[in-house]
Amino acid sequence: MLLALLLAGAFPTVVMVVIALALPHWSHRGLFFGVTVGAEFAPTSEGKAILRGYRGTVAGAGLLALAMAAGGALNLPWLSLAAPFVAVAGVLAGYLRAHHAALAHCITPVTVREASLQVRREGLPGGLFGQSLPFLILAAAIAYTALHWDELPARIPIHFDAQGAPNGWAEKGFFGAFAGAGLPALFCALMLLFSASLLRNSRPGTTGASGGTLRRVFLKGLLACEFLLALVGVCVTAMPFVASPRSRQGITLLVIVAAMACPLVLLSYLGIAASRAMGRGATADAGRPPSLSDGTPDSCWKKGMFYVNRDDPALWVEKRFGIGYTLNFGNRWSWVIMAILLALILMGLILPFLTS
Numbered sequence: 001m002l003l004a005l006l007l008a009g010a011f012p013t014v015v016m017v018v019i020a021l022a023l024p025h026w027s028h029r030g031l032f033f034g035v036t037v038g039a040e041f042a043p044t045s046e047g048k049a050i051l052r053g054y055r056g057t058v059a060g061a062g063l064l065a066l067a068m069a070a071g072g073a074l075n076l077p078w079l080s081l082a083a084p085f086v087a088v089a090g091v092l093a094g095y096l097r098a099h100h101a102a103l104a105h106c107i108t109p110v111t112v113r114e115a116s117l118q119v120r121r122e123g124l125p126g127g128l129f130g131q132s133l134p135f136l137i138l139a140a141a142i143a144y145t146a147l148h149w150d151e152l153p154a155r156i157p158i159h160f161d162a163q164g165a166p167n168g169w170a171e172k173g174f175f176g177a178f179a180g181a182g183l184p185a186l187f188c189a190l191m192l193l194f195s196a197s198l199l200r201n202s203r204p205g206t207t208g209a210s211g212g213t214l215r216r217v218f219l220k221g222l223l224a225c226e227f228l229l230a231l232v233g234v235c236v237t238a239m240p241f242v243a244s245p246r247s248r249q250g251i252t253l254l255v256i257v258a259a260m261a262c263p264l265v266l267l268s269y270l271g272i273a274a275s276r277a278m279g280r281g282a283t284a285d286a287g288r289p290p291s292l293s294d295g296t297p298d299s300c301w302k303k304g305m306f307y308v309n310r311d312d313p314a315l316w317v318e319k320r321f322g323i324g325y326t327l328n329f330g331n332r333w334s335w336v337i338m339a340i341l342l343a344l345i346l347m348g349l350i351l352p353f354l355t356s
Contacts, residue, residue: 010069012084017062020091021055023322028294033095034304034320035102046105054098061090095321099304106298124195125220131195134188134223134230141181141237148241152177156240177240184233188226190344195222198325201315201333203295218324221270228262231255270323294318300330 024032029039032047033054041047065087071079124131145152155169156176170176202215235255242248296317300309304320310330319326327334 010066010080010083013062013065013069013087016084016087016091017058017065020058020094024051024054026323027321031294031320032105033098033102034301035099035106036108036298037102037105038107041105050098050101053101054094057094057097058091061093062087065090096303122199122216124199125216125223130223131192134226135185137230138181138185138188138233141234142178142185145177145181145237149177152240180236180239181233184229188229190340191222191226191229195219198316202317202325203314214318215325217270221266221324224262224266228258228266231258294320 029042030036032042033050037047042051065083068079068086069083071077071083126133152172154172156172170179198215198219232255235251239248239251242251294317296307296309296312300312301307301320305326307317307326307328308330309328312328312330314328315331315333316325317328318324327337329335
């Protein structure tokens, strides 16, 4: 129980702080905390001072959150569970402070975008086979469960502690038996739909020195997440069939390591590849100068985080701070997507009560 509390508080805090400290370096060269400032501003004394203030706020909040995470050892579990929220608040406060300071150095962005007249057909990474493989893996786990139905116990373990011992059960039935692979398959399907929507309703972006675009990098990251979900689904599905405590502990350890290490590796890849795709490190060999902005007007950005432009047909636009894409809230379909995400969050909160 103590180890679980420490992991629940300390691990997310450390990951969050490390990522937050790297985020300022994962933007277009001409953007600084969501503000168009020009490529030469960040190395100036003013830019360095703003960056130091942001880092100090994030690091201070992170240290406070880690101290709270240790509260689990003092029989104060609520302190440990609240630690990640304190880290989030610190990152948000540091960003807003830096964004406000950067506004004093804002310049008029170049909103002209280059476009090739050559028609290029871009598909999802991995093609049909690569995109289908996570679903095939989960389908195999579901088929195995169906073929070995008689081997399932009357009460199916659906949750395990760090030692692999079951501490949550569901009655033997359709949901209890197939949820372990079915739910990851559902989330994989949603991520595939998101990938297709991103491919269809966003701009390719500037080509960097690596020859790739931010959109391509992000789509590869989404596919990697699908494979991670498939791995977790297979492990959860296999647990009821495993009788040996040692084997269960090994599977649990695999899930924990995958859940911790894979996101860090994936984010490191996204950070490096996205920086190159957005112009950092671009050279003359890329065929064009480094990207100095994202081509969107500053007036359509709220605090550099929320994009609202009814005249922009794109549903997805590149984030100004961080990696990936955000919705254009001037597009009516963005609110449909937000409603779907809210429904998924509510489903995640309700499901534990339905399965216990």
